[in-house]
Amino acid sequence: MNTHGFRMWSRAGLYAALAIVWATTLYAGPLFNEGKDLYGQDEYKKASKVLKKSLDAEEETDESATLLLSDCYIELNKKSKAISVLKKGAKRHPESWDIHFRLGDLQEETGDPFGALSAFMQASKLLPDDLTTTYRLGMAYDGTAQIEKALEVYRTLHRAGSPLAPKLLNTIQGID
Numbered sequence: 001m002n003t004h005g006f007r008m009w010s011r012a013g014l015y016a017a018l019a020i021v022w023a024t025t026l027y028a029g030p031l032f033n034e035g036k037d038l039y040g041q042d043e044y045k046k047a048s049k050v051l052k053k054s055l056d057a058e059e060e061t062d063e064s065a066t067l068l069l070s071d072c073y074i075e076l077n078k079k080s081k082a083i084s085v086l087k088k089g090a091k092r093h094p095e096s097w098d099i100h101f102r103l104g105d106l107q108e109e110t111g112d113p114f115g116a117l118s119a120f121m122q123a124s125k126l127l128p129d130d131l132t133t134t135y136r137l138g139m140a141y142d143g144t145a146q147i148e149k150a151l152e153v154y155r156t157l158h159r160a161g162s163p164l165a166p167k168l169l170n171t172i173q174g175i176d
Helices: 003-040 044-056 064-075 079-092 097-109 113-126 131-143 147-159 164-172
Strands: none
Touching: 003 044, 003 064, 044 064, 064 079, 064 097, 079 097, 079 113, 097 113, 097 131, 113 131, 131 147, 131 164, 147 164
């Protein structure tokens, strides 16, 4: 095949790929928007069904549907479902600080300190300079009785001049 023929086929392939991506985006958008609108109207059960449909079809292009679906389940007091959605979202979007942080927060709240620690470790890797994430990591270390690591986090916060450092130290010392 000559160079011109190759470029023509390459261009045709590129256009076909762009058309598929564009069509998928158009299809995913209405489902997410419908779920978001239902959530805004406090229709959490209906919103969760629409958002789940979008995620099941793997049409999500970012973490927004995962986060909103987990919010629906929290509003419906179905925290175990919210955790499940966030775990799947963390696999689908390993680069999402929001998903990992929310997962850690929810796991800590529901009494899974080791799950919370894992999620906060990942969130901390994604945003290492975020002092709130660092603080929550320290709290998770304390919650899993890893006092030395919690103290390392305290020292990091203290060096950064964070007002969260004394709060973490009080928690580690059992003063809180």
